[in-house]
Amino acid sequence: xxxxxxxxxxxxxxxxxxxxxxxxxxxxxxxxxxxxxxxxxxxxxxxxxxxxxxxxxxxxxxxxxxxxxxxxxxxxxxxxxxxxxxxxxxxxxxxxxxxxxxxxxxxxxxxxxxxxxxxxxxxxxxxxxxxxxxxxxxxxxxxxxxxxxxxxxxxxxxxxxxxxxxxxxxxxxxxxxxxxxxxxxxxxxxxxxxxxxxxxxxxxxxxxxxxxxxxxxxxxxxxxxxxxxxxxxxxxxxxxxxxxxxxxxxxxxxxxxxxxxxxxxxxxxxxxxxxxxxxxxxxxxxxxxxxxxxxxxxxxxxxxxxxxxxxxxxxxxxxxxxxxx
Numbered sequence: 001x002x003x004x005x006x007x008x009x010x011x012x013x014x015x016x017x018x019x020x021x022x023x024x025x026x027x028x029x030x031x032x033x034x035x036x037x038x039x040x041x042x043x044x045x046x047x048x049x050x051x052x053x054x055x056x057x058x059x060x061x062x063x064x065x066x067x068x069x070x071x072x073x074x075x076x077x078x079x080x081x082x083x084x085x086x087x088x089x090x091x092x093x094x095x096x097x098x099x100x101x102x103x104x105x106x107x108x109x110x111x112x113x114x115x116x117x118x119x120x121x122x123x124x125x126x127x128x129x130x131x132x133x134x135x136x137x138x139x140x141x142x143x144x145x146x147x148x149x150x151x152x153x154x155x156x157x158x159x160x161x162x163x164x165x166x167x168x169x170x171x172x173x174x175x176x177x178x179x180x181x182x183x184x185x186x187x188x189x190x191x192x193x194x195x196x197x198x199x200x201x202x203x204x205x206x207x208x209x210x211x212x213x214x215x216x217x218x219x220x221x222x223x224x225x226x227x228x229x230x231x232x233x234x235x236x237x238x239x240x241x242x243x244x245x246x247x248x249x250x251x252x253x254x255x256x257x258x259x260x261x262x263x264x265x266x267x268x269x270x271x272x273x274x275x276x277x278x279x280x281x282x283x284x285x286x287x288x289x290x291x292x293x294x295x296x297x298x299x300x301x302x303x304x305x306x307x308x309x310x311x312x313x314x315x316x317x318x319x320x321x322x323x324x325x
Contacts, residue, residue, distance in 0.1 A: 004110035034068035053084035069129035114160035122296035149182030158188035216256035220275030221268035254283035260309030262300035
């Protein structure tokens with residue numbers, strides 16, 4: 001999603017006659033599009049700005065602009081921690097509603113279909129950083145993809161914090177996009193397990209829809225899932241995977257997993273390992289839990305030691321991402 005936002009910002013700058021600098025030392029403006037999904041992402045921004053501040057000593061005209069999810073933090077906090085930043089601007093203020101998008105690939109385009117989230121998983125800052133969920137107009141998406149096809153794009157990836165809840169209907173959107181001539185492959189991220197309906201599964205079986213589904217499970221233990229405010233059980237997740245595999249036999253699954261969530265015992269972690277073995281994920285984004293101020297889980301005791309989180313992370317990383325499943 002941040003890549004898509006950056007491409008829209010770059011589109012407006014290009015419309016205004018700006019060009020990308022070949023070297024950071026030669027730039028007039030630096031825009032940092034920040035991510036808040038993990039604490040480590042925010043820490044990298046602090047480190048980056050500190051390094052960039054040294055450039056301002058030799059280039060007094062240099063302007064540093066911060067945008068993206070870190071703007072969820074109070075401005076007085078940001079200005080105190082990031083004194084070298086000249087402006088704090090929302091993505092829309094920088095993109096100016098530009099219709100031009102600078103895509104990083106000549107054949108693949110990111111296509112946002114919604115923004116924000118209504119789910120409030122207890123560990124997640126997205127609803128606070130991006131706000132409540134808003135769907136892009138159906139016809140606007142169709143027109144955008146038709147235009148991409150005319151310009152020679154063959155592959156699109158639909159983006160949303162939860163594409164399943166796109167309004168009026170994600171299944172109908174997939175059916176309509178599948179009909180567009182010139183588009184050869186349609187992917188999407190991300191889907192939530194609890195609202196992936198039979199209608200969506202049927203639409204996923206269409207010829208142009210990618211046979212890879214990213215379906216975050218986060219944990220294979222029912223008690224931890226409940227603490228996370230994920231409204232399904234491990235067995236319900238497995239039943240859904242089985243249903244999808246029966247309708248689309250060649251499909252592959254990827255997922256997101258958090259290890260070391262507050263209170264996670266060794267047995268609960270092993271439940272996650274067992275679920276992963278049953279599903280046979282081909283890819284997983286595995287993160288070690290970090291407390292995020294403002295989230296419900298921040299009130300819970302972060303009682304799994306860092307070295308234990310790392311050990312659990314390594315087990316799943318080897319199991320899934322290094323082909324040992």
